[in-house]
Amino acid sequence: MEDDNKFSYFFLGLGLGVAAGLLFAPKSGPETRDLLLSKADEGKEYLKRRTNEVRDQAAEAIERGKSTVTRQRDNLAAAVEAGKQAYREAVSVTPNEAEHI
Secondary structure: OHHHHHHHHHHHHHHHHHHHHHHOOOOOHHHHHHHHHHHHHHHHHHHHHHHHHHHHHHHHHHHHHHHHHHHHHHHHHHHHHHHHHHHHHHHOOOHHHHHHO
16 A cells, blocks of 8 residues: 555656646757657666566566475475385384384
């Protein structure tokens, strides 16, 4: 919820800044439009780069999670197998052998 407020305030400030910039712009209309278009293009490129970075970070986190789950699954399977083996060994001991242990 706090992030929504931060974004709202950011865009409100951005809009007010653009409006003030247009009112007090020292350049002519076409020059100002060209400047705004170039800044908008810069903003789009920044967002594309940032989106790619976030996507790559998410993919890395997913891969780390998958490897952790796989490792834990393998550890659990090994523990279960060791328990089964210990049970087999305990069951296969004859009562005579059990007295000597």
